Amino acid sequence: MQPVLTEERHFTILNFLKEKEIVKIQKLTDATGASESTIRRDLTDLEDAGLLRRVHGGAAKVSRKRIEPTMNEKSSRFSEEKRAAGRLAASLIENDDCIFIDAGTTTLALIPYIQAKNIIAVTNGFDHLRLLVEKGIQAYGTGGMLKQSTQAFTGTGAVHGLQQYWFDKAFLGVNGIHLKAGYTTPDPEEAAVKREALKRAQQPYVLADASKFQESTFTHIADLKEAVIITGKIPEKTRKIFEQATDIKEALS
Amino acid sequence: MQPVLTEERHFTILNFLKEKEIVKIQKLTDATGASESTIRRDLTDLEDAGLLRRVHGGAAKVSRKRIEPTMNEKSSRFSEEKRAAGRLAASLIENDDCIFIDAGTTTLALIPYIQAKNIIAVTNGFDHLRLLVEKGIQAYGTGGMLKQSTQAFTGTGAVHGLQQYWFDKAFLGVNGIHLKAGYTTPDPEEAAVKREALKRAQQPYVLADASKFQESTFTHIADLKEAVIITGKIPEKTRKIFEQATDIKEALS
DNA sequence: AAATAATGATTGAAAATGATTGCTTTTCTA
DNA sequence: TAGAAAAGCAATCATTTTCAATCATTATTT
Numbered sequence: 156m157q158p159v160l161t162e163e164r165h166f167t168i169l170n171f172l173k174e175k176e177i178v179k180i181q182k183l184t185d186a187t188g189a190s191e192s193t194i195r196r197d198l199t200d201l202e203d204a205g206l207l208r209r210v211h212g213g214a215a216k217v218s219r220k221r222i223e224p225t226m227n228e229k230s231s232r233f234s235e236e237k238r239a240a241g242r243l244a245a246s247l248i249e250n251d252d253c254i255f256i257d258a259g260t261t262t263l264a265l266i267p268y269i270q271a272k273n274i275i276a277v278t279n280g281f282d283h284l285r286l287l288v289e290k291g292i293q294a295y296g297t298g299g300m301l302k303q304s305t306q307a308f309t310g311t312g313a314v315h316g317l318q319q320y321w322f323d324k325a326f327l328g329v330n331g332i333h334l335k336a337g338y339t340t341p342d343p344e345e346a347a348v349k350r351e352a353l354k355r356a357q358q359p360y361v362l363a364d365a366s367k368f369q370e371s372t373f374t375h376i377a378d379l380k381e382a383v384i385i386t387g388k389i390p391e392k393t394r395k396i397f398e399q400a401t402d403i404k405e406a407l408s
Numbered sequence: 409m410q411p412v413l414t415e416e417r418h419f420t421i422l423n424f425l426k427e428k429e430i431v432k433i434q435k436l437t438d439a440t441g442a443s444e445s446t447i448r449r450d451l452t453d454l455e456d457a458g459l460l461r462r463v464h465g466g467a468a469k470v471s472r473k474r475i476e477p478t479m480n481e482k483s484s485r486f487s488e489e490k491r492a493a494g495r496l497a498a499s500l501i502e503n504d505d506c507i508f509i510d511a512g513t514t515t516l517a518l519i520p521y522i523q524a525k526n527i528i529a530v531t532n533g534f535d536h537l538r539l540l541v542e543k544g545i546q547a548y549g550t551g552g553m554l555k556q557s558t559q560a561f562t563g564t565g566a567v568h569g570l571q572q573y574w575f576d577k578a579f580l581g582v583n584g585i586h587l588k589a590g591y592t593t594p595d596p597e598e599a600a601v602k603r604e605a606l607k608r609a610q611q612p613y614v615l616a617d618a619s620k621f622q623e624s625t626f627t628h629i630a631d632l633k634e635a636v637i638i639t640g641k642i643p644e645k646t647r648k649i650f651e652q653a654t655d656i657k658e659a660l661s
Numbered sequence: 662a663a664a665t666a667a668t669g670a671t672t673g674a675a676a677a678t679g680a681t682t683g684c685t686t687t688t689c690t691a
Numbered sequence: 692t693a694g695a696a697a698a699g700c701a702a703t704c705a706t707t708t709t710c711a712a713t714c715a716t717t718a719t720t721t
Contacts (some may be wrong), residue, residue: 160461161677163430180699193701203525204544211686211699281537288556296561297553298569303541308549316551318571394683414667433709443669448710465677465709 159187164197172207172216176358179213196283234386236364239406241265244362244385248274252323255352256283258307258345259328261362266290279308279348279359297348309344317351326385329376332363334400337372337378346374353377365389368397368402417442417450423470425460431464431623436651456492492640492659493615494518497579500613500638505576508605509536511560511598512581514615519543530573532566532601546572550601562597570604578609579638582629583618587653589624590631599627607632616640621650 157280171178241264258280287294299312331339359382388407424431494517511533540547554567584592612635632653
């Protein structure tokens with residue numbers, strides 16, 4: 156069989172993954188004529204390059220949810236709920252404030268609505284930095300390791316960077332809001348960053364949509380009472396439960 | 409006669425790549441009647457000109473979406489020089505290295521050529537971060553204020569961020585290389601970052617094109633001997649003058 | 662004719678490959 | 692549900708392919 160170049164195989168493999176969610180190694184050895192070893196190596200390389208995800212028996216498509224740089228406030232990526240929460244959060248920012256903005260799409264939605272003048276913003280979100288600078292807001296990055304999956308700076312580097320600052324307000328995103336577990340997130344590294352930011356803010360806010368309530372996800376960040384929750388709209392029943400534990404600001408009521 | 413033949417081969421090679429994603433060397437020797445050596449030289453030349461990408465066993469189409477957004481202003485002679493310098497610089501990076509990459513277009517040109525595996529890169533360049541992460545390289549930001557004009561993190565925040573790390577190699581961009589003034593740059597804030605990175609690297613390199621030699625621009629970074637200079641091509645006379653003060657690596661000679 | 666540039670052959674080094682081995686994960690089956 | 696069988700895996704090794712560097716030769720320019 157005619158030899159097939161490494162790059163060609165890589166191309167073939169990625170093409171398979173455009174069509175299907177998962178492709179088996181067997182299928183790839185058949186399609187390329189290469190040995191199993193070679194295909195395995197290819198998969199390792201491509202995974203290292205972030206172009207696919209290895210699974211037992213083959214490889215899976217990687218969901219590349221890259222945040223578009225051309226985002227504007229009409230963007231359909233944000234639900235009405237997120238935009239409402241963002242608008243409400245932005246209205247809380249006053250002139251000359253120094254604020255922290257956490258990485259994540261919920262907090263990203265607040266940036267377009269910022270009206271206050273002469274503010275300083277610190278963030279661990281890569282896309283947040285770009286949006287802030289484009290808007291002419293003085294922006295600082297925390298530094299630290301840039302995670303591809305979430306486009307966020309994290310780890311000790313980010314915590315270390317935060318320790319230089321003090322905030323009037325901090326706007327955090329979380330994955331779970333739970334009566335007993337408090338605010339939670341799956342990644343301990345990111346939790347450390349959020350915790351540090353929360354500690355260093357005069358007034359911390361947590362932005363969350365309805366789906367986050369009564370959820371808990373592994374890593375504890377802080378107790379409910381340590382921040383004010385900003386949300387779009389939540390069911391009456393949920394509201395009743397949580398408003399005894401902390402303040403809730405509901406944008407659409 | 410021969411120069412024409414060279415041009416013809418180049419034309420043939422590029423035509424193959426219009427049809428297909430990848431072309432093997434074998435196919436090109438068959439099609440042109442030239443020896444393998446000659447084809448290899450052609451491929452090297454065409455890659456330097458940015459018209460294709462070499463892969464093991466042949467050459468691949470260069471995807472046109474990979475155009476540097478910040479690199480399209482300069483004359484093409486200059487960017488070729490930068491690419492050559494970038495290629496040379498990238499070849500110095502070894503597996504498992506921990507490197508610093510300074511902000512700026514010259515150092516940006518280095519990133520596409522990085523081959524070494526398992527490296528850690530720290531940078532104060534916003535675009536650099538994006539490129540590194542897209543390439544699957546573990547990337548750290550220094551943090552600090554993000555300057556809109558240069559897309560670089562600077563100030564005490566960036567210096568502070570750097571102080572967490574130690575590098576095998578550092579790749580710096582500078583604005584002036586002067587026998588007496590040493591390496592210089594216009595912005596004192598950026599100079600502080602460069603100085604810190606240089607101090608923290610086992611082996612510092614300075615990337616510069618010919619126009620930077622015998623120039624000096626306000627803020628002193630370090631003396632000439634404190635880094636190795638990587639450049640595309642400089643006049644014989646300039647080389648003679650500077651190679652007594654420090655090491656110079658010339659990419660195109 | 663001398664200098665310069667292009668070419669092709671050679672060679673040691675580097676990269677890619679396929680087979681093998683011992684280990685881990687998954688699946689089957691009793 | 693435990694334990695065996697099967698499938699999948701990373702690591703390693705020998706082999707093959709490809710590569711860059713070098714040198715001698717040929718063609719082109721000065």
